[in-house]
Amino acid sequence: MELDLKKIERLGKIREYENVRFRSFLKGFDDKKIDPIVHRLNEEISAxxxxxxCGNCCKVLRPRIAEQDIERLAGGLGISRSQVIERYLELYDNELYIEQIPCPFLKDNKCTVYEDRPxxxxxYPHLHKPHFISRLWSVIxxxxxxxxxxxxxxxLKDELGFRR
Ligand code: SF4
Ligand code: SF4
Structure with missing residues (x-):
């Protein structure tokens, strides 16, 4: 099991072409075959x-914020909806996102709005969802x-006998 974030980032660059090839390879399978394997691996590895x-996703990604998230955050933080938008969110491509990276709610590697998080x-990382094959660019x-x-x-590469 690889947990070193720096190494994972480096290997992501080194294996960019390999992962694009793996994406094409996976297109030869269907959801019925791949989803149960991914769900099982996700449960095993997440555990x-x-x-x-880690907290890396909170440091490098900006979560998309839906209407119900704003209400929940406002309730948890004890501020108004418009204060949540003004202080923490920005509009990009017609969608709202947390404005800052790392996330302003991350303190000492922990989410301070955990119960009310978006x-x-x-x-995230969405591996429990169906249709893994249709989301391969975001997986990469x-x-x-x-x-x-x-x-x-x-x-998954090992289990499917993908040649690296
Ligand atoms: S979900 Fe986020 S915190 Fe958890 S392992 Fe992935 S990047 Fe790290
Ligand atoms: S709201 Fe919480 S879980 Fe979501 S990115 Fe911020 S710190 Fe991470």
């Missing part, structure tokens, strides 16, 4: 990784950021 020791944060992006994604993809 062995402590996100509070749905995008709850779902997350490969160099998230140790869960990195290790799931490497195990």
């Amino acid at each position: 062995q990784i402590d996100c509070t020791e 749905d995008d944060c709850r779902s 992006d997350n490969y160099s950021i998230c140790p869960i994604v990195f290790n799931v993809v490497e195990r």
Whole structure:
């Protein structure tokens, strides 16, 4: 299991072409075959990784914020909806995102709004979802950021006999 974030970032660059080839290779399978394997690997690997020791997604990505997230954050922080938008969010391509990187709610590697965190944060790295094959570009992006994604993809390559 690889947990070293610097090494994962470096390997993400080195294996960029390999991962694009793996993406093409996966297109030869269907969701019925791939989703159960990815879900199993995700459960196995997530159980062995402590996100509070990592926190990398909160340091390098900006979660997308939906309407219900604003309400929840406002309630948790004890401020108004418009104060949440003004203080923490920015509009990009017609969607709202947390404005700052690292996330302003990350303190000592822990989410200070954990109970009220956005749905995008709850779902990340999204490997429990169906249709893994239709989300491969984002999987490749997350490969160099998230140790869960990195290790799931490497195990998936092994299990499917992908030639590196
Ligand atoms: S809201 Fe919490 S979980 Fe989401 S990016 Fe910020 S610190 Fe991380
Ligand atoms: S989801 Fe991935 S990047 Fe985020 S804290 Fe957990 S292991 Fe790290």
